[in-house]
Amino acid sequence: MTTAATTHRTAFHYDVAVLGLGYVGIPLAVGFAEAGCRTLGFDVDPKRVAELHSGISPLTTVPSQRIASVVTRELLFFTTDKADLSRSEAIIICVPTPLRTHLDPDIGFILDAGREIAPYLRPGMLVSLESSTYPGTTRQDLCKVLEEGSGLKAGVDFCLSFSPEREDPGNPKSQLSDMPKVVGGITPECLKRAVALYSKAVKRVIPVSSCDTAEAVKLTENIFRFINIALVNELKRIYTAMGIDIWEVIDAAKTKPFGFMPFYPGVGVGGHCIPIDPYYLTWKAREYNVDTRFIQLAGQINRGMPYYAVSRLVDALNTEGKSVQGSHILILGVAYKPDIPDDRESPSYEVMDLLRDKGAVVDYHDPNIPVITAHGGGREWGDKTSIALNAETLRGIDAAIVCTAHRGVDYGFLADHLPLVIDACNVVPKDAKARVIPA
Ligand SMILES: NC(=O)c1ccc[n+]([C@@H]2O[C@H](COP(=O)([O-])OP(=O)(O)OC[C@H]3O[C@@H](n4cnc5c(N)ncnc54)[C@H](O)[C@@H]3O)[C@@H](O)[C@H]2O)c1
Missing domain, CATH: 3.40.50.720 (NAD(P)-binding Rossmann-like Domain)
Structure with a gap:
């Protein structure tokens, strides 16, 4: 990173801005603020921003008093004004990554976020993507819109990284500070900047060799779950036909101290991750002519x-x-x-x-x-x-x-x-x- 970029950092008002205040963005912004970082939360939804600004949490997983406490101490601010992003040293993107009707990835929210940030991107900034997506999104797709819209060069004028969100909604142990954070950068300097940022709020940061690898880590974790749930769902159908209770089988099998991890059957898989993320990889794999049977x-x-x-x-x-x-x-x-x-x-x-x-x-x-x-x-x-x-x-x-x-x-x-x-x-x-x- 250039000396000019380093000088610019002193002019920033916020240590970090979180773009997209949903299930992932809210706990992330609150976690950074609780770690003492001056944090800005940005969302396009004025209703969401107004309620957060009043210290009201839309999520049962993040109590209102946690938000109110950091807002009162002037550690967390909320805005719908894109221009405010220019005053943050780092911007973390946490926007949705849904599927289209035919199970194709829709990275439109990521590209929109990139276009929103680009005019306000300043030398020395770090942009980090956290939305779950296929390998190559940060390095190719996001990089392109940021560079085109700003006239700046990623890895030279500004830093770019990917760090998957691993929150487990409803699990009290899934706090930002305790969840090991995997991080990849598009250059070694970008990685260094991203590790430094996340280390402010997270106890254990795990650097990996590239953004593509970090993106693949997230998909691998969720595909592992997706496939194992499918396996117990299939076993359930077999054992039920045989008059065997699958739940009793799993309870007994999990007493094995190694080599078995319990997954549980159900009426399918849901949520914004498990039913969606695997198809981000199957789609991308087609580009490489690889089957994903x-x-x-x-x-x-x-x-x-x-x-x-x-x-x-x-x-x-x-x-x-x-x-x-x-x-x-x-x-x-x-x-x-x-x-x-x-x-x-x-x-x-x-x-x-x-x-x-x-x-x-x-x-x-x-x-x-x-x-x-x-x-x-x-x-x-x-x-x-x-x-x-x-x-x-x-x-x-x-x-x-x-x-x-x-x-x-x-x-x-x-x-x-x-x-x-x-x-x-x-x-x-x-x-x-x-x-x-x-x-
Ligand atoms: N929900 C989870 O438990 C979870 C866990 C791990 C990873 N993820 C991943 O994190 C990402 C975000 O998921 P989420 O559950 O937080 O989504 P969400 O729908 O709860 O929140 C997304 C927020 O982004 C805002 N937004 C959309 N476009 C925007 C834009 N251009 N500029 C500013 N704000 C914008 C929306 O208004 C919304 O408030 C997804 O890629 C998801 O796969 C989610």
């Missing part, structure tokens, strides 16, 4: 699980002389995993879609998602509200499917007040009055 197969299995859950219900109703058509079905849990209020890409909605298409009357209960919003994962279920669980509301319901098992839901009570429960989460007591079918 293992990942594709895991995807087929995971995407088939809502159909399996519904088929278990169809068979169970059938033995009682009933059809799905006209039955009243209750879905337990629309969040994509237990104890969080995030329903993005939740497979519960796929189950609900399938049941509705077969003519069922569908209701749901989820203490963490009182109302389904189009912003979440509910698409066509927007504005539907969670029903209360009591003897009155359960009367007339023909069956329930437990898709996501949140703490605090009384599954024993549920199963004592319903004729049939399809349990994909192994939470319904075995001695319940209802007929309980594993799924």
Whole structure:
């Protein structure tokens, strides 16, 4: 990095700016501020910025008082004004990376963020991407829009790095400072700058040889999970047909002190990472003429699980002389995993879609998602509200499917007040009055 660039650093007002204040950006900005860094949070959503500015957290995982505390101490500031970005020594990008309809990556948010930053990029700055994406995004795609829009050269005038976000929503152990941070830079100097930045807020920073490698680390972690979940989902179908309880098998298998790691079956995979990230790699691999059969197969299995859950219900109703058509079905849990209020890409909605298409009357209960919003994962279920669980509301319901098992839901009570429960989460007591079918 040039001497001129180093001189510029003293003129910056903020140590770091976080662009994109969502599930990833908010804890990151708060974590930097708590570490004593003057931090700026930037988002295009004025409503989001206004609520954060008032010290109100939109996330249950980051309590409002943590935000209010750093805002009051003037360590964390929020803005919708792009020009403010020019006053930060480093900018971290945390924008969404969704899939298009045909499972192709959409890095449009990253490119937009790059175009937003470019006019305000100043010599000496560091830009670090944290959004999960395919190898090459930082070095090629983001670099291009930053250089074109700023007239500056990456690795010469400004630094560029990639560091994957590894947050585990709902897990209290997943704090920024405790989660080892993998970092790659487009030059050794960029890497040095990025390591120095993250070391201010994170106890352990792991440098890797390039941005491409750091991007591949994130995809590898999530593909590992995606494939192992597919494996237990397949095993569940096999063992269920054999009358063997998959949950008992996993519980016993995990007593092996090495070589086995427990993963659990369900009605599919959800969230903004696991069902999406693998397809970023399968798409990029096509450019290199490499097949990705293992990942594709895991995807087929995971995407088939809502159909399996519904088929278990169809068979169970059938033995009682009933059809799905006209039955009243209750879905337990629309969040994509237990104890969080995030329903993005939740497979519960796929189950609900399938049941509705077969003519069922569908209701749901989820203490963490009182109302389904189009912003979440509910698409066509927007504005539907969670029903209360009591003897009155359960009367007339023909069956329930437990898709996501949140703490605090009384599954024993549920199963004592319903004729049939399809349990994909192994939470319904075995001695319940209802007929309980594993799924
Ligand atoms: N949610 C997770 O648990 C998690 C975990 C690890 C990695 N990730 C990855 O992190 C990235 C962000 O995910 P998220 O869950 O925080 O997304 P999110 O949808 O919760 O938040 C994204 C935020 O970015 C803002 N935004 C979009 N475009 C912008 C722009 N051009 N300029 C400024 N702000 C903009 C949106 O308004 C929104 O507030 C994704 O790549 C995701 O795969 C997410």
